[in-house]
Amino acid sequence: MKVFFDEIDVLTESRTELVDISSYVEDHVRKSNIKNGFCLAYALHSTVAIIVNEHETGLIQDIINKVEKDFPKGMGWLHDRIDDNADAHLASTFIGPSRIFPIKNGRLVKGKWQNIFVLELDGPRTRKIVLETLGE
Numbered sequence: 001m002k003v004f005f006d007e008i009d010v011l012t013e014s015r016t017e018l019v020d021i022s023s024y025v026e027d028h029v030r031k032s033n034i035k036n037g038f039c040l041a042y043a044l045h046s047t048v049a050i051i052v053n054e055h056e057t058g059l060i061q062d063i064i065n066k067v068e069k070d071f072p073k074g075m076g077w078l079h080d081r082i083d084d085n086a087d088a089h090l091a092s093t094f095i096g097p098s099r100i101f102p103i104k105n106g107r108l109v110k111g112k113w114q115n116i117f118v119l120e121l122d123g124p125r126t127r128k129i130v131l132e133t134l135g136e
């Protein structure tokens with residue numbers, strides 16, 4: 001089995017934002033020369049999530065609106081006593097900091113309308129995202 005590891009920096013510009021990293025993940029898989037296996041995309045942060053969905057402007061705003069509605073800022077969260085971002089930690093906890101994808105014939109397998117996004121929850125910042133492909 002081969003293992004191929006990358007770490008990419010993703011710059012975000014807003015507090016809550018989606019950044020499409022599909023092309024980075026696809027490039028990573030190509031560079032790995034791994035034909036069949038799995039690729040992990042994993043954020044090294046507690047206030048970021050990785051999600052998969054359609055890259056459409058209205059839907060992107062819908063996702064941001066839904067996250068802000070479900071995890072509202074300043075609701076008396078206890079973590080806000082030491083750090084003003086409990087809402088971002090909670091969203092990351094329940095949405096999740098990683099996704100995994102199948103690799104078949106050297107390509108990332110995903111649906112036509114599936115793109116891979118970093119979901120920034122406490123930006124703007126520079127975010128480190130690990131991409132790791134395992135297989136043969």
Ligand code: ZN
Nearest residue numbers: 083085086089
């Ligand atoms: Zn915090």
